[in-house]
Amino acid sequence: MTAHNSTGMMRVFLVQTAQGLNPSSGGYKANVNLLRTLSNQGHATAQICYAIEDEIHHYARRAELNGIKPNVTKTALSVVDPAGEAHKLVIKTFTDEYNVHNEDTRDYLERDVLTKRMASLVKLFSDHITEFQPTHVIFNDPVTMKISALHPNRSTFKRIDIIHTAEQLPFGPFVAGVDGHCLSPTVENRMLRELDGIWTVSKAVKDYAWNHGRLMTTFLVHPPMTYLDTVTGGMPVIRNNIDKEEIGMVNPCPHKGLPILVALATKFPHLNFVTWKSWGSQPAHIAQLQALPNVTIEPTTRNTDEIWDRIKVLLAPSLWYEAWGVVVTEAQLRGIPVIASNAGGLPEAKIGLPYCIPVKEVTGRRHANGDYVVPTQDITPWEKALEKVMADREEYQALQTLTATKSSEWLRGLCPRAHEKWLLSMMEQK
Known part of the structure; x- marks a missing residue:
């Protein structure tokens, strides 16, 4: 994997848990547009994500049309599912049109118990972090929070969590209110306080984190690129929909x-x-x-x-x-x-x-x-x-x-x- 930076300032690695390279969720849009913004500002950026096969071809083609070599690679990783069956996980890497490099439970969080499947994924994430040599690792899931905390190069990068919902936080009335959010409140509460930064996307979530958990966070509005026209990169086109029904x-x-x-x-x-x-x-x-x-x-x-x-x-x-x-x-x-x-x-x-x-x-x-x-x-x-x-x-x-x-x-x-x-x-x- 290669990613080069014209300024030598930052190398930002994001772990993206959404399914697909272009999900409809606001959280995904905020994450990916953070990377695109930083890339445009001269920083090296990469993400590990779960892509759908046809998306990779589509994004690689768009990169080529913008004069960027996508450099698509393909490797396979052996993983074992909970039933003990072995499978091959196909891993593809490529660089998109924004110059962002992309790379395609509870027991682990609480007791450091690694199933064969989890061990494979932990190694996958850790190896890519090692190879990219980031200055910052950004995530919004507890597994990556723990992987990055135990990484052998931990002292060389900052760790940042993005809080997109109150349900992600391990305290308050909405803890674990959505499936997949906050798997182990006690462990996650401790880990959150060991981070270098926590980005909350609204004052409301910042206040919730402080009022219910006395957790200090930083409120930043989504990067402006989140709201620009995806085709032109300019201001969105104003609609005149008065006659729509x-x-x-x-x-x-x-x-x-x-x-x-x-x-x-x-x-x-x-x-x-x-x-x-x-x-x-x-x-x-x-x-x-x-x-x-x-x-x-x-x-x-x-x-x-x-x-x-x-x-x-x-x-x-x-x-x-x-x-x-x-x-x-x-x-x-x-x-x-x-x-x-x-x-x-x-x-x-x-x-x-x-x-x-x-x-x-x-x-x-x-x-x-x-x-x-x-x-x-x-x-x-x-x-x-x-x-x-x-x-x-x-x-x-x-x-x-x-x-x-x-x-x-x-x-x-x-x-x-x-x-x-x-x-x-x-x-x-x-």
Whole structure:
């Protein structure tokens, strides 16, 4: 593996746990755009991630079109599954168009017990860290937090965790509230306090970490590149969707506000709603929507332009402790009005724009199937806001202009080097 840096300043290695090179989640977008930003600023960057086969060919081709040699390599690693069956894990490496180099449980965390499968993965991660010789290792999962802590070259790099959800933190009412988050609270609580830095993506999550765990973190807004047009690299194209007819929502599930969506679609049978499935959308949730004749259900999309070209209004009625709400910011930057709740960090994503409606958030109580228990909501303010925006053309036009203008000003006001400065400051600390 090779990755070269024109300045010799930083070599940043990210472990990416999302499935695929272009997942729809806001957390993934924040992670990968951090690397792309640092690469553009002259630093060497690499990530280890879980790619889908056709994605590698697609990304390699895009790199070639941008004058960058992808240098695709292929190796195999023997791994053993929990049933004792041996398999070959195919590992591919390549450099993408942003000059980022990519590389395709609990017992380990708590008792240092290594199954054959886990031993293979620990060796894989450790070997790539050794080969890249990073100045910083960044992650958002507990396994990498432990691997990097025990790495033989530990003293040569800084360790940084990104907190994308309150559920990642090993304390407070939402600990382990999402599958795969916070496997071992006691161990993770100790490990978090041994890190060189913790990045929280909103003031809401920063406050949660301090109020519930007295854990000091650094709040930084996502890198501006997260919100730029993925094709042009410039400011997003403003939509003029006043004559569109659909009201959109992404990731319909109970804690994302499914009950509010269902109530609105029932109240306004003459309005058309469209939803895009994502990580939280389970068959039972989709079945609720299929029973409503004015709701269209679309599969997960990685191309969010499909959403912005289609909808007149975005609903973001989250009822959990939302970290930020990337989709809210994306819509507003395109001049699409958003009717959102005030849960968690959503008011930050709204940047003071209408509408931000108070809700009764989940408390952490869960049903037997793992879903949060969702309190009964007052739908009246949602009905009034939606009816006004959909029926009053003057209101919509004024809100569209205000949304596009204020959001663009906000994005231009962000410091593009905030994350770089923060990471560099760690190198001055012993």
